[in-house]
Amino acid sequence: MIAGAPLEQQGVVYSVLSALLEYPDQALIDAMPQARALLRAERALPDAARGGLERFFDYCADRDLYTLQENYVALFDRGRATSLHLFEHVHGESRDRGQAMVDLTQMYEQHGLYLGAGELPDYLPVFLEYLSRLPARQARELLAETGDILKSIAAELGKRGSCYGLVIGALLPLAGLGAAEKPAALQGDDAHVVPSADDYRALDAAYADEPVRFMGAPAPAEEPMHFHERRPAAGRRP
Numbered sequence: 001m002i003a004g005a006p007l008e009q010q011g012v013v014y015s016v017l018s019a020l021l022e023y024p025d026q027a028l029i030d031a032m033p034q035a036r037a038l039l040r041a042e043r044a045l046p047d048a049a050r051g052g053l054e055r056f057f058d059y060c061a062d063r064d065l066y067t068l069q070e071n072y073v074a075l076f077d078r079g080r081a082t083s084l085h086l087f088e089h090v091h092g093e094s095r096d097r098g099q100a101m102v103d104l105t106q107m108y109e110q111h112g113l114y115l116g117a118g119e120l121p122d123y124l125p126v127f128l129e130y131l132s133r134l135p136a137r138q139a140r141e142l143l144a145e146t147g148d149i150l151k152s153i154a155a156e157l158g159k160r161g162s163c164y165g166l167v168i169g170a171l172l173p174l175a176g177l178g179a180a181e182k183p184a185a186l187q188g189d190d191a192h193v194v195p196s197a198d199d200y201r202a203l204d205a206a207y208a209d210e211p212v213r214f215m216g217a218p219a220p221a222e223e224p225m226h227f228h229e230r231r232p233a234a235g236r237r238p
Helices: 009-020 026-040 047-061 065-076 095-109 124-131 136-144 147-159 164-174 197-206
Strands: none
Touching (some): 009 026, 009 164, 026 047, 026 065, 047 164, 136 147, 136 164, 147 164
């Protein structure tokens, strides 16, 4: 997906979780046993997160590739509430998103990482692949800056009973955040659910606070990158 420096051992978990959140193809299915073994042995993940990932691997093993692809598209590509494009949760389709993409791409390239054709820098698997190249502390801090977005996605996936919520949930302890709530029941093939207007209003309200920034963003970005849109909180005036 991305060309760059070799992975450091401490970044393996980010790289594996990145792959699990990608659009499934035969190469991913073939690599599942190795990915499962790596995460099973990863002590950076708490037991609950590893257990959730085991359930995700079972979900993948029980379905053919076509079904996995169909579920993935329906779940992640047909609604903002579960989108894996981070800036979509903040900027929507505004012009601000375009500039944020440029800044993020420049940050990747300053670390020797270059996107493939058609890849967008705010796509969560790409961001995780970038984190896998960073020192552990810096990766953790940057991941934490996306915490509100990750918790929102995990909550929405949990409401739908999606096994992908277990993968997003595994990221939260890596960011030093509390574990995601366990879904009441895992539905597996539940991606047909359409987000409601209430989902969007709740997401907008959650981002009315102070912006979360990429504090590690180097030049040429003149300002820190924002994962939250600049807007006054309720009751404030610009």
